Every structure is written in structure tokens, then in C-alpha cells.
Amino acid sequence: MLKSLQSDILHDADSNDLKVIIISAEGPVFSSGHDLKELTEEQGCDYHAEVFQTCSKVMMLIRNHPVPVIAMVNGLATAAGCQLVASCDIAVASDKSSFATPGVNIGLFCSTPGVALARAVPRKVALEMLFTGEPISAQQALLHGLLSKVVPEAELQEETMRIARKIASLSRPVVSLGKATFYKQLPQDLGTAYYLTSQAMVDNLALRDGQEGITAFLQKRKPIWSHEPA
Amino acid sequence: MLKSLQSDILHDADSNDLKVIIISAEGPVFSSGHDLKELTEEQGCDYHAEVFQTCSKVMMLIRNHPVPVIAMVNGLATAAGCQLVASCDIAVASDKSSFATPGVNIGLFCSTPGVALARAVPRKVALEMLFTGEPISAQQALLHGLLSKVVPEAELQEETMRIARKIASLSRPVVSLGKATFYKQLPQDLGTAYYLTSQAMVDNLALRDGQEGITAFLQKRKPIWSHEPA
Amino acid sequence: MLKSLQSDILHDADSNDLKVIIISAEGPVFSSGHDLKELTEEQGCDYHAEVFQTCSKVMMLIRNHPVPVIAMVNGLATAAGCQLVASCDIAVASDKSSFATPGVNIGLFCSTPGVALARAVPRKVALEMLFTGEPISAQQALLHGLLSKVVPEAELQEETMRIARKIASLSRPVVSLGKATFYKQLPQDLGTAYYLTSQAMVDNLALRDGQEGITAFLQKRKPIWSHEPA
Incomplete structure (x- = not known):
């Protein structure tokens, strides 16, 4: 999944025809992060290291990409999914969306998501999310800087496209x-x-x-x- | 007071039975900071230096402590008291609480509280508090990232304990x-x-x-x- | 204009009689930033460099000045005008004010304003302003930390003077x-x-x-x- 995302983000990156990227999802969940089956003891710690390094690479790729990357979120974004939203340049979400870093509940503290989260929201907001694992609403995420804009679900695509079209009209x-x-x-x-x-x-x-x-x-x-x- | 706080925070720090710390106060004031009688000319500047170094040590102890530290605030938190709230990992306050760094009024700019404050709230919020000495409400403190949560006074203990119990249930x-x-x-x-x-x-x-x-x-x-x- | 601002800010800087500075404007615009006629090809890139270095110097002068500098904003503040607001220690604005970094619309990304903006508001707020060029309201600017206070237009001068007088009463x-x-x-x-x-x-x-x-x-x-x- 991470490698497919990486390859999609890199697709046509150097083309003058590419002006902006939108990352979105189908279904009620934006992304719930890593596949835990990849993180069991059997996979071994070399494999675990590879997983997190690949994930970090994808997140840094977004920042180093020549065009703005917009997250369009309609639903739940947790763990590395919340990290993905925090890592985008712009993030638009429907008002039914929510955001959490719940790793601590299953004994795996969201330390890599915390990197992006701590650079997007105030420290106390990040720490409460990380320590309790509890979700925050789209409205709270907006107030604290995790999102650029919150709109009703019916307007999500229209508003995201409006921003994207605006950016695409620029040099x-x-x-x-x-x-x-x-x-x-x-x-x-x-x-x-x-x-x-x-x-x-x-x-x-x-x-x-x-x-x-x-x-x-x-x-x-x-x-x-x-x-x-x- | 600072040394008693230090010793309380360090108490059983390495025990697996300690999962979370709550710092609270009795009476209408959470903390109004340093005892000014310790800061007169007679005490001398070596003593002054010791006071602020001890205070800084306590604040850094909170950050370096192995378990999360929660401030439970019900009332006024000023100067080093505001610094203490800003230094905790999580802060829950009743809606009647308020927060100020009023040292400038008595000719002693809240420079050490400013360290913790500037790392919790936006720069302009910190500077207005430091330059004018005027208090902000719990609601404003929440909006700007100084607090994790604001609740009615009657629910303060319950909500703080809910968060603490959640953390205590984790590894x-x-x-x-x-x-x-x-x-x-x-x-x-x-x-x-x-x-x-x-x-x-x-x-x-x-x-x-x-x-x-x-x-x-x-x-x-x-x-x-x-x-x-x- | 920048040099006149610089000289005004430096005026009497070392006098004990100077306690606080207020930067304000006349008319419906606080400041719309650089004069684009200074930035055409004919002026040449050495001149362009001088313009931006002078601008940066003025912004850093505000921070390095011995007394607090307050922006009193009543209207539109764009590009380097928005940078000026973000660079002040305190900023009070009327509720009809708005703030934008619209350089991207005319092919000149607001990179220098972005320095001050990124240090005042969350990253996603700054990036949306910089990428889309769209204005934010005074209320949004307050929420995100760009302003210290928003008041009705009729109270702008009174509230700004209240803060200034408070600071002037201090040591x-x-x-x-x-x-x-x-x-x-x-x-x-x-x-x-x-x-x-x-x-x-x-x-x-x-x-x-x-x-x-x-x-x-x-x-x-x-x-x-x-x-x-x-």
C-alpha cells in the first residue's frame, strides 16, 4: 500500500501538466494506518524497520514534492492515516470525519504519526491524542491546525476541487x-x-x-x- | 514548595505501579508562583539563581518523567503556576479557571514561565500575556493550546480521573x-x-x-x- | 516607504520616554505590501535583492526593538502588509479586517511574508493562504494566532490604546x-x-x-x- 502510494505520488512528478495532487479514499475510512499483520513477531525487526522507513519516506515525499498535496478526508483517519493527513500541505475534511492516534491501546505508541501531528497541532493536543488514543472531531482538528477546512459531506468534493483548480490555475x-x-x-x-x-x-x-x-x-x-x- | 513538589514527582517514579501523575491544588488558587519574599535584595543573587534553577529543574522533571503528568486546575494559575500548567503533558481545567503571567506588573518579567508558555501557545498570545500581565480565561487557554480540556467545575475531578484511568489501563x-x-x-x-x-x-x-x-x-x-x- | 518605516521605528529608540510603538494606517487598507513597479525586469535583480533585504531588516528591527511594537489594523493587510502584522509583538484588528498572502496570483510567491506567517499560525493555515492567495477574516486570524485581539471598528483605537497605556505604565x-x-x-x-x-x-x-x-x-x-x- 505504501509502495503503491509512493509510486502514485511520484507519477508524472516532473511533468509541467501536474499542478496539484489530491489524496482521497473510498468508503467510510480515510485510512487506519499500518496493517498489523505486518508487525507481528514472526515478521522480525528488520522487516518492521523497513515498514516504518518506507512510511517515513512517503511522508517526506509529500513535503519534498514539487506540487501541493491535498488530503480530502471523509471519515476516520487513524494512526499512520492521521499522519498522512498531517503530512499533506492542505487538508479538507467533511464534518463527519474524525482523527486519532490510538496505537497506545494496542501497545504500539503512535511515535511516527506523532512526528507529523506535533508539527501540525499544539503540543498538549498532540499529547492527549497520543496518550489516550481518543479521537478528535473534524471541528476540533480545524481549530487546532490539523485541517485547513471543514465542510458538510455533500460539499467535500466541490470545495476540495475548488482549491485544487485554483492552484492548477497558477504558475x-x-x-x-x-x-x-x-x-x-x-x-x-x-x-x-x-x-x-x-x-x-x-x-x-x-x-x-x-x-x-x-x-x-x-x-x-x-x-x-x-x-x-x- | 518546589523541593516538596520535586520529591513528590520523583516518588516511586521507577515503580511499575505508577502509571500517571495528577498535580492539583486546594482552594481557589491553583498556584500563584514564587514566594516574593524569597526574591528580595536581602536574599542575594546567588539565592535568586538557586530558586530559578530549582524551578526549572522541576519543570524539566515533568517532561523527563517516565509517566504522563496531568495538571488538574480549578482556579487561578499565575506566573510559575501558569508555567507549571504549561509544563504538564496534559492539562484539564474547570471553566472558572484563568491563567496569567503578571510579573511585569511588579517589575519582574515572567521570563522563565515564558519558556513553557511559548512552547504551548502561539507567540502573539504568549507575548500579550507577558507584556500586559492580563489573565486569559480557561476557554481562551483551550483555544490556544494551553489546556487539553475545559469542563464545568462539578465535572473536573471526574473528567481528569477518566483520562488518568484510561492512561493507567495502558502498558x-x-x-x-x-x-x-x-x-x-x-x-x-x-x-x-x-x-x-x-x-x-x-x-x-x-x-x-x-x-x-x-x-x-x-x-x-x-x-x-x-x-x-x- | 520601508526606509521611512525603518527610520520611524528607530526614532528615539533609546529614549526612556519611549515605552511602546503602534503601527497603524489611514484609509481602508492597512498595507498591501511591495510596490510592484519596483519589481519589474527593468529594475534588475540587484535592486530586487536590495528591496527584500531592506524589508527583512525592517521586520527584524521590530523584533530586536527594545519596546513592544503593536500593529493596529483596520482593513486589508496583504503580502508584506500581512508580514508586518505577523512580525509585530502584539496585533489588534477591527472585525472588518482581513489578511492574505496573494503573491502567487501574480506569479510572485509570498516567500518572505511566509517567514513571519509560519511563525505566527499553524503550518496548514499558512500553506493554504500561500498556495491559494485567499484572504482569511479577522476572526480566523485571531483563532489561528495571527492576531492578539479583534474588536468592532468603533473600539479599535480605544482597545489598542488601552493595551499601549498599560505597557507604558510599566518599567x-x-x-x-x-x-x-x-x-x-x-x-x-x-x-x-x-x-x-x-x-x-x-x-x-x-x-x-x-x-x-x-x-x-x-x-x-x-x-x-x-x-x-x-
């Missing part, structure tokens, strides 16, 4: 440079962050689409993107 | 490894965080309770924890 | 040491943060106003600040 190299720069500056001290991003602004202006956008704005017309990479 | 070594791993990965970059936690997942699966939990789940029965350490 | 060297210490400890690990702030508490107690505040409190009278620097 891919501009969005791509912006995404990479965002995550690069995030862990830096303020001075380094501004040094890196000031340079990124200059590079962005040197892109063909950077100049096209500004010219179009000053000429009060719609920009025509070339999507020409740097 | 101590699993919870303990999870807590230590959470705080270890928190300041790391994403790659290092996933490296550390992937290893922790493998270690968790190698615990007797890790395998018991998965086996019980696959056999559709309740797990029986041995609480056997690694 | 300048105490507030100043507190602000500098807060930002210094913020990126550190917990042990280092407590080491730095414990020392700052001792230094604060050695200030004349530190002792005056505590003495006044114990004597149940109002403190009389000397504002004498360390």
Missing part, C-alpha cells in the same frame, strides 16, 4: 519554488530564514512567469503562464 | 517509551525525527507488551499487559 | 529585558532556554525597578519606576 514553477522555500526556511532562525527567502524572491522574479505576472498586473490583464522552469 | 513501558520519544523528536528536523521514531517503533514492537497488544488485537481479545520494561 | 528596562529574553530563548532547546531565562530573572531582580516592584508589592503600595537601565 507551476512559482508554486513549486514557493513550496520548497517554505519548508526550507521553516526550521531556520529568523535571520537565516529571511536570507533564504529574500534570495528566493529574487529568483522568483527572474522566472519568466514571475515577470509575466507582474507585467500582467500592471497592464490590468490576466497573466498567461509559460510554466517554464528556472 | 507503562509503551507509554513511557512514547513520551520520551515524543519530546526527543520534537526539536529535530523531519528526517532526523523520522529516523528516531522509526527506531522507537521497532523497539516498541520488541517489547513484550508491544507483541501482546498486537496479538490480542488480531485475536479480538483484550490485551493483558506485563508492564515488563525493555 | 521600560523590565519590559525590554523581558522582550529580548523571550525571543532569545524561543529557538533553544528546553535546557538552554531555562538556563538563559533563569539568568535573566536574576538580572531582572538586580534592576532597580525589579527591587522597587517587589518592595512595593510587599508594602502593598504602587511601585514608582525609575526606568534606570541595567
Whole structure:
């Protein structure tokens, strides 16, 4: 499953035609995480290590991908499924969705999901989820920063597509440079962050689409993107 | 007081019978922080230094403790008292509780409380509290991540005990490894965080309770924890 | 504009009479950021670099300034204007205000505004704003930590002045040491943060106003600040 997800995410990653990725699921569960049958004693700890390393790779792939990745959630997202939502750049959920890291209930603390969760929500929210295993509602997830937007189930696809279409209407190299720069500056001290991003602004202006956008704005017309990479 | 708190927190820390700690208070104030009589000129700056170092040690003890520490707050928590709430892993408060860092009013900026506060709530919330000294309500504290849950006063003990009992029903070594791993990965970059936690997942699966939990789940029965350490 | 802002912020910075700074605007827009005419191809990339470096300097000046800086926002704050709000220590806004980082619409990703935004709000909120360019309301900005307070337009000046007057009534060297210490400890690990702030508490107690505040409190009278620097 993880390898299929990895290959789907990487599919056409370098094509200028790819502007945005949506990860969604069928049925009442978005994802309940790892298959526990892969984590029994018989599989051995080398295999366990491989499973978690593959999972971590997929999560980091989302962040390092050149286009924004949106999670569209309609239902329960638990353990590595909750990690997947937390790892996406944007997450839209229906109001019936819920989120949990319940591993502790079965003696397997959600430590890898905790990495993504702790970077999305306040520490006390993450710890209560991790220590009690209890779910939070979509509304709570929104309040605490795990989600970008919550809508009624009937509007989930429409709202997600609206955001996706908006992103698809933009210049891919501009969005791509912006995404990479965002995550690069995030862990830096303020001075380094501004040094890196000031340079990124200059590079962005040197892109063909950077100049096209500004010219179009000053000429009060719609920009025509070339999507020409740097 | 700090030394008594320290000794209480350390009491039986290594016993398998200890599963969770609740810190609470009697009377209308949870804690109003340092005794100002200890901070006058006569005490001298070596003594002042000792006071703040002891306080910092207690706060770090909570984080480094093998079991989750819950603050149960019913009333006012100010200065180092607010720091204590922010330092706990989980915090449950009654709706009449409030939280402040008012040191600036008496010429002593709450810099040590600010450490815990800034790691619990957004920066602008922390700075307004620190610069104005004004209290925030339990509801605001919940919204901003200082609290895990707010309940009516009459339900405070029941709700706190419900969370504590839930944690006490889990495997101590699993919870303990999870807590230590959470705080270890928190300041790391994403790659290092996933490296550390992937290893922790493998270690968790190698615990007797890790395998018991998965086996019980696959056999559709309740797990029986041995609480056997690694 | 940036240079004028810089010079205004630096004006009388070292005077004991300066206790707090309010940044506000006239008209329906707080600030819409850079003048795009400065960012065309004709200006050249050396000039572009200078623009963004100057902007970054102004933003860091706010953080490094000895007194708290309050943004008073009544209207739209976009791009570097939104960055300015996020960079202030405290931000009060009228309920009709809104906030956006719409650069991506014109092919110039708001990477420098993203530095301040990502340090004020949860990551998913920042990324949705940056990727879609869509505005958030004052209420959403408050919920997510970009603002300290939202009030009806008619009360904006009164509420901002109330906070400013409160800060102006405090000891300048105490507030100043507190602000500098807060930002210094913020990126550190917990042990280092407590080491730095414990020392700052001792230094604060050695200030004349530190002792005056505590003495006044114990004597149940109002403190009389000397504002004498360390």
C-alpha cells in the first residue's frame, strides 16, 4: 500500500501538466494506518524497520514534492492515516470525519504519526491524542491546525476541487519554488530564514512567469503562464 | 514548595505501579508562583539563581518523567503556576479557571514561565500575556493550546480521573517509551525525527507488551499487559 | 516607504520616554505590501535583492526593538502588509479586517511574508493562504494566532490604546529585558532556554525597578519606576 502510494505520488512528478495532487479514499475510512499483520513477531525487526522507513519516506515525499498535496478526508483517519493527513500541505475534511492516534491501546505508541501531528497541532493536543488514543472531531482538528477546512459531506468534493483548480490555475514553477522555500526556511532562525527567502524572491522574479505576472498586473490583464522552469 | 513538589514527582517514579501523575491544588488558587519574599535584595543573587534553577529543574522533571503528568486546575494559575500548567503533558481545567503571567506588573518579567508558555501557545498570545500581565480565561487557554480540556467545575475531578484511568489501563513501558520519544523528536528536523521514531517503533514492537497488544488485537481479545520494561 | 518605516521605528529608540510603538494606517487598507513597479525586469535583480533585504531588516528591527511594537489594523493587510502584522509583538484588528498572502496570483510567491506567517499560525493555515492567495477574516486570524485581539471598528483605537497605556505604565528596562529574553530563548532547546531565562530573572531582580516592584508589592503600595537601565 505504501509502495503503491509512493509510486502514485511520484507519477508524472516532473511533468509541467501536474499542478496539484489530491489524496482521497473510498468508503467510510480515510485510512487506519499500518496493517498489523505486518508487525507481528514472526515478521522480525528488520522487516518492521523497513515498514516504518518506507512510511517515513512517503511522508517526506509529500513535503519534498514539487506540487501541493491535498488530503480530502471523509471519515476516520487513524494512526499512520492521521499522519498522512498531517503530512499533506492542505487538508479538507467533511464534518463527519474524525482523527486519532490510538496505537497506545494496542501497545504500539503512535511515535511516527506523532512526528507529523506535533508539527501540525499544539503540543498538549498532540499529547492527549497520543496518550489516550481518543479521537478528535473534524471541528476540533480545524481549530487546532490539523485541517485547513471543514465542510458538510455533500460539499467535500466541490470545495476540495475548488482549491485544487485554483492552484492548477497558477504558475507551476512559482508554486513549486514557493513550496520548497517554505519548508526550507521553516526550521531556520529568523535571520537565516529571511536570507533564504529574500534570495528566493529574487529568483522568483527572474522566472519568466514571475515577470509575466507582474507585467500582467500592471497592464490590468490576466497573466498567461509559460510554466517554464528556472 | 518546589523541593516538596520535586520529591513528590520523583516518588516511586521507577515503580511499575505508577502509571500517571495528577498535580492539583486546594482552594481557589491553583498556584500563584514564587514566594516574593524569597526574591528580595536581602536574599542575594546567588539565592535568586538557586530558586530559578530549582524551578526549572522541576519543570524539566515533568517532561523527563517516565509517566504522563496531568495538571488538574480549578482556579487561578499565575506566573510559575501558569508555567507549571504549561509544563504538564496534559492539562484539564474547570471553566472558572484563568491563567496569567503578571510579573511585569511588579517589575519582574515572567521570563522563565515564558519558556513553557511559548512552547504551548502561539507567540502573539504568549507575548500579550507577558507584556500586559492580563489573565486569559480557561476557554481562551483551550483555544490556544494551553489546556487539553475545559469542563464545568462539578465535572473536573471526574473528567481528569477518566483520562488518568484510561492512561493507567495502558502498558507503562509503551507509554513511557512514547513520551520520551515524543519530546526527543520534537526539536529535530523531519528526517532526523523520522529516523528516531522509526527506531522507537521497532523497539516498541520488541517489547513484550508491544507483541501482546498486537496479538490480542488480531485475536479480538483484550490485551493483558506485563508492564515488563525493555 | 520601508526606509521611512525603518527610520520611524528607530526614532528615539533609546529614549526612556519611549515605552511602546503602534503601527497603524489611514484609509481602508492597512498595507498591501511591495510596490510592484519596483519589481519589474527593468529594475534588475540587484535592486530586487536590495528591496527584500531592506524589508527583512525592517521586520527584524521590530523584533530586536527594545519596546513592544503593536500593529493596529483596520482593513486589508496583504503580502508584506500581512508580514508586518505577523512580525509585530502584539496585533489588534477591527472585525472588518482581513489578511492574505496573494503573491502567487501574480506569479510572485509570498516567500518572505511566509517567514513571519509560519511563525505566527499553524503550518496548514499558512500553506493554504500561500498556495491559494485567499484572504482569511479577522476572526480566523485571531483563532489561528495571527492576531492578539479583534474588536468592532468603533473600539479599535480605544482597545489598542488601552493595551499601549498599560505597557507604558510599566518599567521600560523590565519590559525590554523581558522582550529580548523571550525571543532569545524561543529557538533553544528546553535546557538552554531555562538556563538563559533563569539568568535573566536574576538580572531582572538586580534592576532597580525589579527591587522597587517587589518592595512595593510587599508594602502593598504602587511601585514608582525609575526606568534606570541595567
